[in-house]
Amino acid sequence: MLETTIECPYCGLKKEETMPTDACLYFYTCGSCNKRLKPKPGDCCVFCSYGSSKCPSKSE
Template identity: 45%
Template sequence: MAAASNIRLTSTLTCPECGGLSDGEMPLDACQFFYDGPHCKVVLRPRAGECCVWCSFGSVPCPPIQTGKACCS
């Protein structure tokens, strides 16, 4: 389990459609189910069984997952 000071809030999303990369800051107080991709304009949604777009397409999982907690609960 990561300490609160070790939580990374910045992640790079990789678009599954075009491979475009987008840096973003993950929210601490909400799940992000949708993300408007700036490259090909596709709206990203979490893959089946995953909690948010950051866990599905990000280089770093969302803050709750980083700390060993359930996301979006």
């Protein structure tokens, strides 16, 4: 498991999250504004789009 910080593009909340090493996370709900985030076009998961580091599958 790897750590990253997800930043909500709607409210700016930054939250430390653990990235699974064996799966992609396609949806993430912000704990502050409750907006549901999904990957930007061309990204495989919310970590690649909004995280401080790319997901494990893209980091290799």
